Amino acid sequence: MSAVAALEAILFVAEHPVSEGELSQALDLPPGEVRTALAQLGDALAERGSGLVLREAAGGWRLYTRPDLHPHLERYAASPGTGRLSRAALETLAIVAYKQPVSRGQVSDVRGVDSEQALRTLERHGLIDQVGVSPGSAGAHLYGTTDVFLEKLGLRSLEDLPPLGDHVPGPETVEVLERPFRPEEPSSDSRS
Amino acid sequence: MSAVAALEAILFVAEHPVSEGELSQALDLPPGEVRTALAQLGDALAERGSGLVLREAAGGWRLYTRPDLHPHLERYAASPGTGRLSRAALETLAIVAYKQPVSRGQVSDVRGVDSEQALRTLERHGLIDQVGVSPGSAGAHLYGTTDVFLEKLGLRSLEDLPPLGDHVPGPETVEVLERPFRPEEPSSDSRS
């Protein structure tokens, strides 16, 4: 199919995931046929044992090198990885992802430490961005995640983030946390 | 063949034609087998009617988009998503504008992350250009802004750039700054 070839050429030159809408326009095909072509391209790559894979992320599609071939790429040239993010940066990223739009103050409050440095690092990596200004008088910047974040995490959209509840510690952990704070005298008050 | 797949992956990420010597090293294969793998990749691409072709050029091998598909690429190039500068690119542009002539290393230092990609994007858009070579032993390229840059910003000369220091970004300015980064384009691209 010529549509599949054209699709491959577009994704070859694209520097970020391309939405089905954009593909539909560039290929001059209805969305349904774009999806068919995407499926065909994915199959064709797998069939011939290509070094490339087609992946959906950040609301679009993009070609990537196969993960198992990474050692060869490293030998060819230092691969342009983002470098390892610090634990502080990762925690901050987690908070921004689930609480966005969120101010630096709110992030710092959850973490219990000032998080300006971590936010700046994430911003420089393009994982978060300033998405607005808090309506309060202080006019604090509000942060949110970017398409780069979605792409790097392999998420189609923010809705693909697992529910935060899945990450809440189990009852045993909660029990350990509460232990030192349990009231020692039972009678003194009437809280639940 | 795994060698063919690895070959394809390397050529996919390569910016310039890759010589057989480099390929031999990256693939850990003797030159003869590299040539066999090249032939196999070329055949595989042609066989399945890929949108890519393998060609020898300037002392090396490179993947290209098939010329007959260029009309599709042009249509894709004209779509709004491709003309939007990332925040990383804008930050880099700001640094080049005020610190020119400036090397990639200096830009990366200021931003705290490697900025090669952003510089390349700006160069491709004609906003910056290599204007010289650093006097240091490293001989790094130095970048400066172009006439296209001035034109796009509506400036007569670089002296018209607002001076730094006495400029405090108020909330309104920041608000304006956010605009290009928000997905306001004809909708379709940020949805899954």
Next chain:
Amino acid sequence: MAVMTFEVRSPVFEGPLALLLDLITSHRLEVTELSLSDLVTEYVAHLDLMRHMDLEVTSEFLVIASTLIQLKARSLLPGAGGVDLDEDLLLTEERDRLLSRLLANLTFRDVAAVFAHRLSSSELMVGREVGFDADVELPMPPLHLGVGPVELAALAERVFTPVVVESDLDHLDLDLPSVGEAMRDLRGRLVGDLETDFERLTGHLTRPAEVIAYFLALLELARWGLLRASQDDPGAPIMVTPGGSASSEILVSEFDLDPGGAE
């Protein structure tokens, strides 16, 4: 020739919540339960260590310390509930808030671990960043710069401004009154056997933070039997009577968190 150096190794915690979590969970395998008293002692000892190592004890550490000490003082005060029901409720809220912060912290740590995993696995997949072939005559992409000179200048301003951590929290460090100081002063103000009320004792204070420090001091002194505090009903004045004369030296060191306070 080899110079012997001793290295004091103590884990550096990024913040008070991380420290608290570590203290609590490091006891999870022990048979004896970690009491609030132990927790406060260990927490304060760690802050002390941090100061000895010339690490900055930020205001966040002190705020949590003050909450912990309040909770501890309250739980040890004889006949709890006699002082002020409002205070009790307030303290309960404080405790719940602290607990939920710890929980939230653990939750996001878990998310962070998942993110780290996903990021590192997607790092193995490299996307192409080269763009269009150079030999292809493409129309110049319709570039939307999206900014004008003023916005570009603002951006430059921001990028060139070095990141200064904890800039706007410094003043809190200086402002936080010392509970130890308050304890010393309170004892000085209690003369003979005269009963007086808390309001009078703190009449010379101007800032709410100072009153809180004095209240903490009062609770702690009461706990050690150095004075008696009573309140007939919520809203009534807290009456204070001196009593006993046990040494308070040990206590003072525990409370002496004031970072810049020593001389």
